[in-house]
Amino acid sequence: MPYCLWIRRPNRPSLEIETQTLVNTFIGHTNRVWEVLFNFDGSQIISADWDGAVYLNIDQSESDSLLTTYDRPVLSMAHSNDNSILALGLASPPADEAIKLWNLSSRQEIQSFDSNSRHAIAFSPDKVSMVTAGSTDGTICN
Known part of the structure; x- marks a missing residue:
């Protein structure tokens, strides 16, 4: 299932966001894209779908590169300010290694966390801390 991108890129002057000109259509996902x-x-564009597939797209090319596939939806994503670490928040079962950390250079999963808070993820600017939120009890985890 393709997903589309409308953006303005200074190095490609033919693209105009005001006219909503379609820049590119990416092929790879087979279900609805849940996070991008x-x-x-x-x-780089990173996208995740309801089937648990996570794709990397380098320099908005037409082909996507599959990073990984999980057996459940990816609900949220964030990456560190230096673009080295990608955090993924996965859907239920509750707290069962719901947060996954990936090294984007090696394309390897480097750590998993149990967490009920996985609908929103953010890294601190210094890449020392990560915060997650989105549990049904209002918890924010740091």
């Missing part, structure tokens, strides 16, 4: 983000320098 740019890395900090804009060279």
Whole structure:
């Protein structure tokens, strides 16, 4: 199932966000895309779908690269300010290694956390801390 991208990129002047010109259509996902983000320098798009597939797209090319697939939906994503670590928040079962950390350079999962708070994830600017939220009891975890 393709997903689309409408953006303005300074190095490609033919693209206009005001006219909602379609920049690219990415192929790879087979279910609805649940989460999408740019890395900090804009060279990579990371997307995740309801089937648990996570794709990397480098420099908005037409082909996606599958990073991983889980057996449950990916609800949230965040990456560190230096673009080295990707955090994924996975759907139920509750607290069962619901947060996954990936090293994007090696494309390896490096750590898992049990957490009921997995619907929102953010890294601190210094990459020392990560905060998660979104449990049904209002908990924010640091």
